[in-house]
Amino acid sequence: MLLKNKLWLGLMTAVLALASTELFAAWDLNMMQGITEISRETYRLHMLIFGICVVIGVGVYGVLAYSLIKYRKSKGAVPATFHHNTKVEMVWTILPFIILIGMAIPSTRVLTQIYDSSESELDILVTGYQWRWQYRYLTEEGEEVSFFSNLATPDEQIYNVAAKGENYLLEVDQPLVIPANRKVRFLLTSADVIHSWWVPEFAVKKDAIPGFVNESWVIAEQTGTFRGQCTELCGQEHGFMPIVVEVVEQAEFDTWLAGKQADAAAIAELTNQEFTLEQLVEQGRTVYNTYCVACHQANGQGLPPAFPALTGSAVATGPIEGHANTVINGVPGTAMAAYRNQLNPIDMAAVVTFERNGLGNAVGDMITPAEILELQAAAE
């Protein structure tokens, strides 16, 4: 048994030692150093505490192993009779205390640094939804850009019918784009339950709490794509709401932002256009499959009682204004969100029309983006 035990101890310390070498950091054994000052500070802190623990561990386990080998009954060891020693006990009470102070000092420094979110050059409002992230760039009035970022991995990969891509579960339709070497401040909140926004390479993890706003910030020192995930249990799709951040040079960022602002204007334009029922149903199907399918299911049967069916439901076959209003304003106190701030009028018109003329419903009527806008105005 002893041999095994010793072997195991040896093995453990070996693994720990390996884990601690930079080389293996690349092998996903250790925390990543990241691309910001804070993330490197955090990494160093992590390694420091870890190192101290390994040293103490070696000491503690060393003495233990020694006693187990040396003082075995089978080896005819005779027990000593001492059962306390005030001096030693003092030492091993005070020594750890001092070590802890040694740990507390750098920790306090880093933490204070992280908490200083002043003097930001760009503010982004990050809102968690079940189960997607919304990014709103708080630029000048009217210029504001806002969009949603959804999981882009197709179900076929998740259900093992198609081969999994290299960024499986870590890819989105529209990534967050931020400029490099600028202090970007995130204002985090949520529209429903608590989510948590984590990008390991930034060492930024903050909860998005409904009704409250948390602050966090980053100065990204490298351009590139960085991926993270929601880290607070937020319901069934919690594992499927990734975060992707594109860090680009300032110039590139500016053109990108301008482009986004143009798109926003274009949408506003489109809203007043004419649409045929077929067009809307077509577009509605895609919207439905991104936003509604998780709860109401692909066949529209829902998961009663929590998530009601749409097929033949009172709402989806009743008066169209009522149906539209449910989608626009949601149903307070239930899982049905207010999509007014998630979808543009066109998508809302499309999804409502689809729900009435697809999913086994055939009401035959349609609602235009313009009408949606009116209802929305009425609601405010």
Place this chain on the structure above:
Amino acid sequence: MAHGHDDHHHGPAKGITRWLYTTNHKDIGSMYLWFSFAMFLMGGVFALVIRAELFQPGLQFVEPNFFNQMTTMHGLVMVFGAVMPAFVGLANWMIPLMIGAPDMALPRMNNWSFWILPFAFAMLASTLFMDSGAPNFGWTFYAPLSTTYAPSSVTFFIFAVHIMGASSIMGSINIIATIINMRAPGMTLMKMPMFVWTWLITAYLLIAVMPVLAGVVTMMLFDIHFGTSFFSAAGGGDPVLFQHVFWFFGHPEVYIMILPAFGIVSEIIPTFARKHLFGYDSMVYAVASIAFLSFIVWAHHMFTTGMPLAGELFFMYATMLIAVPTGVKVFNWITTMFKGSISFETPMLFSIAFVVLFTMGGFTGLMLAIAPADFQYHDTYFVVAHFHYVLVPGAVFSIMAAAYYWLPKWTGHMYDEALGKLHFWLSFVGINILFFPQHFLGLAGMPRRIPDYSLQFADFNMISSIGAFIFGFSQLLFLFIVVKTVMGGKKATAAVWDNPEGLEWTVDSPAPYHTFSTPPLVK
């Protein structure tokens, strides 16, 4: 009419009513232990579902929503159904024997505390079959996921928590009354066995925090059914309020799951090192200070909720402090073995493994306590690895050590040493294959509570799952060994081991149905 005196010559009643109506601390202790083992298997099966799903990336066996139900039920069942009742069972069996008392202080209430549990867990488990599904919001049931967005079964979850809380409170009142009031003459507080000490302090923790848990689920109940807004900002409440109240219960709760373990190990190590426990007094003070500190560290579970800086710092420092008294205990155990005369029977093997692996869990705990670093660890598998190291090779190993240590006293038979050692080694190897890789998963960035993960996590998850099944199935061996020992085996002497300390070893094995009807004199 009953005569206090004659009672003590009666043996157990015949048939099922012996168990249903009993007031005997030994019967009740046995029922607690069997119940907790059943729950351990149940929670374990849930865990195996989790590990099976995580064996490979992609969704193979269960839907995400059901996966969340498994995670939630696993946590709840293991904490409230397996570990806590097991310790209460040991307390029932051993405390009266260790302090020379005829029984627990309030025998009828004692049986009530037990019988609430099967009902509570039947109700909790029944939610799995409701069409809304079982609770799926994690064992920490953060609002509003557990209120506005919860399945309707949450109502039964709340009431289950209420009644199992009542059970814990009555149980700990009983233990306090027993220890304070029923020690044999001469058994001063500072002469009490460590197991009794740790349980006395644990009982105080329970009485202090169980009502707070009841309070927080009551707030949930009202938010869900009566329109209050404790956890809704729209009405001036705050979801984070939930977390504060929950963790005020939750952190002491985790020490409730380890202090009795400390006690057990402090009984076993001296016996097999054939040497007095080193630093008894400091052991007692250490436990007391751990208990005290456990009330002022709760928000170390909430570092990422954006508490004000001052709060983060306070809770970080307070949490780190716990390393000091815990260290004292670890050092004392090792010094007890130092210059001893050690033999390696199964209880000792589990106890040594406890010291080694609990300490590892403690180290990772200390790393988590460092707030800025916790921003990277929080809600990843690093946390999962941490608490399983303190809970499984910690709490659970200590319970198994206790079972092997006292089984001869309970049954009158020696267990099969060879099988016991086999069980130990399977568990020891299994547990490390199961949980050690989870440290790497966490550091590499794998979040908790996800049914599917990106490809770079595949290898370690596979290894972990294999370990899970090794460890899991070796527990069936444990079941076999226990049953075998109950059925028969080599007769055990009164002392069982070579001269162990403590009154429990002065009565025959198996311990008579009634012991110490008149208290022994302790010098």
Place this chain on the structure above:
Amino acid sequence: MAKAEDTANGYEAYYVPEQSKFPIWASFGMFLMVYGLGNVLNDHKAGIDMTTSSWIAFLGFFTLSCVLYNWFATQIRENHQGLPSAQLKRSYVLGMYWFIFSEVMFFSAFFGALYYVRFMAVPWLGGEGDKGVSAILWPDFTPTWPVVSNPNPDLFTNPEESMAWPGLSGALSYLPLWNTILLLSSSVTVHIAHTALKNGERKKLNLWLGLTVLLGIVFLFLQAEEYIHAYHELGLTLNSGIYGSTFFLLTGFHGFHVTLGAFMLAVMWFRSIKGHFKPEDHFGFEAASWYWHFVDVVWVCLFFFVYIF
């Protein structure tokens, strides 16, 4: 009897009752009660008929009550038979102390919540303090305590008025003040009853104990008055945001405990009329009176932290 027999080394046998049917039936009743209650609430939410669930809940409650009645009856009978030793009685005392302590912790959860929302959550929502940024979500919310206008009044309807202290002018017509006076004096009366019992003055005991119960009942009556007033005149309900939530749960659970305490004392009153209790042995009475003092202290805290400040 039991006492006389076993005084081996002067030890008075600790009475360990034989088997008992009470625990398992109590557990079963408890289970039925909460299981039924759970169904009642869920049915209500889902708009389903609640009769069966209500019956289950009632059946459970009934079972539990019957068991407890017989349990206590047995306990008393055993006491009259002189089975419990002095040591066993100390166990009862310890049990009651720590039960009351657990109740204290239950209330402190709610007081803690009150403290947190009042000094942290609400100011933050209104733009004050460390997490003041949150105010961008609630532009037209101003933090006041009591909160009479909620961040989102559509979800949580604002009360017209709070229960706050009206100032000395309105003091006399301020129910909570009267309630405070009532409860405080009831603590005194129960104490007088206790001393009377210790001096074996049975008449005096019955008189003052009865008076205590009466005061308790009047308190509950006024409390009900106040709730009706709150719901109908002030529009202050469980649904009016965090102020209503904390107000009704704190005062409500206190009211519930007063009901329990008054019930216990009433039972003690009947027992005392039946001639139970001895000057040197009356644990039942003492337990009830300790509980009453505890309920009283809780009220004083309520009066200051919920009403006055």
